[in-house]
Amino acid sequence: MPTSRLYREGKATISSGGAFVNDAAKLTRDVGVAIAALNGPGLSVLDPTAATGLRGIRYCLEAKAGKCTMLEINPTAYKALRANISRNKVAATAINTSIQEFANSCREKFDVIDLDPFGGVQPYVYDLMKVAKDGTLFFATATDTAVLCGAHHAACVRLYNAVPMHNELCKEAGLRILTGHIARIAAQFNFGVEPLLTMNYKHYMRVHLRLRHGAASANESMKNIGFMSHCAKCMERGTQRGLVPKELSCESCGSRLMLSGPLWIGKMQDKKTLQGMCTAISGDSGTLERLCGELDTPCLYSIPKITKALGIKSVSPAKVISYLEGHGHRATVSHFDASYIRADVSAEEVKAAALAIASGKD
Numbered sequence: 001m002p003t004s005r006l007y008r009e010g011k012a013t014i015s016s017g018g019a020f021v022n023d024a025a026k027l028t029r030d031v032g033v034a035i036a037a038l039n040g041p042g043l044s045v046l047d048p049t050a051a052t053g054l055r056g057i058r059y060c061l062e063a064k065a066g067k068c069t070m071l072e073i074n075p076t077a078y079k080a081l082r083a084n085i086s087r088n089k090v091a092a093t094a095i096n097t098s099i100q101e102f103a104n105s106c107r108e109k110f111d112v113i114d115l116d117p118f119g120g121v122q123p124y125v126y127d128l129m130k131v132a133k134d135g136t137l138f139f140a141t142a143t144d145t146a147v148l149c150g151a152h153h154a155a156c157v158r159l160y161n162a163v164p165m166h167n168e169l170c171k172e173a174g175l176r177i178l179t180g181h182i183a184r185i186a187a188q189f190n191f192g193v194e195p196l197l198t199m200n201y202k203h204y205m206r207v208h209l210r211l212r213h214g215a216a217s218a219n220e221s222m223k224n225i226g227f228m229s230h231c232a233k234c235m236e237r238g239t240q241r242g243l244v245p246k247e248l249s250c251e252s253c254g255s256r257l258m259l260s261g262p263l264w265i266g267k268m269q270d271k272k273t274l275q276g277m278c279t280a281i282s283g284d285s286g287t288l289e290r291l292c293g294e295l296d297t298p299c300l301y302s303i304p305k306i307t308k309a310l311g312i313k314s315v316s317p318a319k320v321i322s323y324l325e326g327h328g329h330r331a332t333v334s335h336f337d338a339s340y341i342r343a344d345v346s347a348e349e350v351k352a353a354a355l356a357i358a359s360g361k362d
């Protein structure tokens with residue numbers, strides 16, 4: 001018999017009833033609920049992978065959702081889900097069904113959809129677009145980060161139709177592959193996507209997008225599909241727009257570029273959502289703190305990787321940031337790793353900063 005435990009999170013108290021409760025995913029629930037609250041109250045929420053209902057119940061209690069529909073395919077989890085809805089006295093409906101079955105018969109369209117499966121999102125996104133409408137907040141968690149980060153190259157090509165990066169840019173490329181994948185499926189339903197908040201957190205990738213209906217929005221969103229490039233020799237990096245990569249060689253040194261995509265090359269954060277979320281929740285381990293101040297550019301540099309390539313002693317990322325700022329550039333740390341910086345400069349400029357700091361000339 002699976003064990004049952006009582007778990008408190010936010011304003012919800014749930015019993016696991018032998019089903020899956022993952023404390024490590026708390027931040028992903030906190031952020032989803034906070035973004036919904038910024039857009040509420042009274043929203044209709046679909047929690048399509050509900051398990052014990054913790055996520056959906058929090059939407060009801062904390063984001064003041066008007067109602068919440070929760071799907072759960074597993075009978076044991078469904079039993080716990082029903083008990084937890086009663087325990088928390090929320091306006092929620094539990095259905096013991098699959099996403100696929102539900103989406104093909106449902107006539108309702110939801111304001112918020114928060115997909116949180118085991119592993120990858122790709123089996124579900126297509127069906128969920130059938131219950132989305134103009135303005136839907138589409139949130140998704142992916143835990144198949146080894147696939148998205150290129151440890152399983154063939155799986156990424158097969159499941160996301162995208163070539164991953166398997167180097168220090170893999171998490172950045174992975175989050176953009178995930179965003180681009182959802183954007184391309186959304187476009188088939190004439191939805192454009194606007195990223196509100198996207199993040200890499202522990203072994204989660206989490207995207208919060210707003211869907212905009214209409215062929216024009218979908219076309220606009222497809223303009224953000226392209227490739228990330230990386231030069232293994234000089235470390236230059238960049239992005240290219242379009243479904244076909246145009247540049248195959250590095251502009252700086254002429255070496256063959258490593259390309260990843262198709263993926264999302266557009267903005268990854270919406271300032272207003274980010275500020276609202278940062279005011280609403282104080283969170284874990286610096287991830288949110290860094291996210292709140294982070295520059296929204298794909299130009300990401302691993303400082304340890306750069307100092308290693310230069311053969312110099314390690315330098316602090318904070319020093320590189322102040323050096324670049326002192327030279328008129330914008331630079332911040334990255335939310336998913338404090339040893340990475342984002343900066344609107346070339347690799348040569350980051351290398352020059354690291355060299356100057358290491359030799360005491362900063």
Ligand SMILES: C[S@@+](CC[C@H](N)C(=O)[O-])C[C@H]1O[C@@H](n2cnc3c(N)ncnc32)[C@H](O)[C@@H]1O
Pocket residue numbers: 020021022025029048049050051052053054055071072073074077097098099100116117118
């Ligand atoms: C990671 S858990 C969800 C955790 C929950 N959202 C939370 O935050 O605590 C994924 C759940 O989705 C359910 N599931 C898997 N495939 C499904 C499908 N096709 N339709 C509906 N539920 C599904 C699983 O049984 C499992 O309980």
Ligand SMILES: [Zn+2]
Pocket residue numbers: 231232233234235236250251252253254255
């Ligand atoms: Zn190069």
